Amino acid sequence: DAGVIQSPRHEVTEMGQEVTLRCKPISGHDYLFWYRQTMMRGLELLIYFNNNVPIDDSGMPEDRFSAKMPNASFSTLKIQPSEPRDSAVYFCASSGPGTTNEQYFGPGTRLTVT
Amino acid sequence: RKEVEQDPGPFNVPEGATVAFNCTYSNSASQSFFWYRQDCRKEPKLLMSVYSSGNEDGRFTAQLNRASQYISLLIRDSKLSDSATYLCVVNVAKAAGNKLTFGGGTRVLVKP
DSSP states (O other): OOOOEEESSSEEOOTTTOHHHHHHHHTTEEEEEEEETTTEEEEEEEEEETTTTTEETTOOOOOTTTEEEEEEEEEEEEEEEEEEEEEEEEEEEESSSHHHHHHSOOEEEEEEEO | SEEEEEOOEEEEEEEEEEEEEEEEOOOTTTTTEEEEEEEETTOEEEEEEEEEEEEEEEEEEEEEETTTTEEEEEEEEEGGOOOEEEEEEOOOGGGSSOOEEEEEEEEEEEOO
């Protein structure tokens, strides 16, 4: 079975550009999470969805970040405009059905903003 | 104070030895506990859940102490492949949205 799929795996962009990260959760999972990991701050939850509905976006750093989940098999995290401090590894994870425990992570997108 | 705290390590462990480390959590309402493992430049993966009575999975033993609000992980007969960062994870409560809160991780290096 396919796990969580993320694209791109690596992204290098210049400050001010728009960045879109993509995620396909495991089929049948009803929870989807977006995390950011840095050496300084560790793994931080940005936002999560249940049945395609955003439940908690309190971890989204600022208005430059937005996330959508138009259907059960696809989600995006967008940063516009990007800044060097956004450089991190962004993980998508999914879980379920009906539980936020036992999350399965995608391989991550390594974002570098120059 | 961080919600979930871990000693970052590294714990340098001779191959075949036993290593143990703890994690403390601040919210007494925490309901579910886990250990995840993260290899260098890879994604976190669930290692094991932690049950109130303690549980064992092969060479790995997890314990929960609710009174003192900590969980522990013990690895017996360490293998080179056990080298990784071990993340302590807590699910606080439904009222808090059932979110998982990750500790900063404890790095373990098993050496020949």
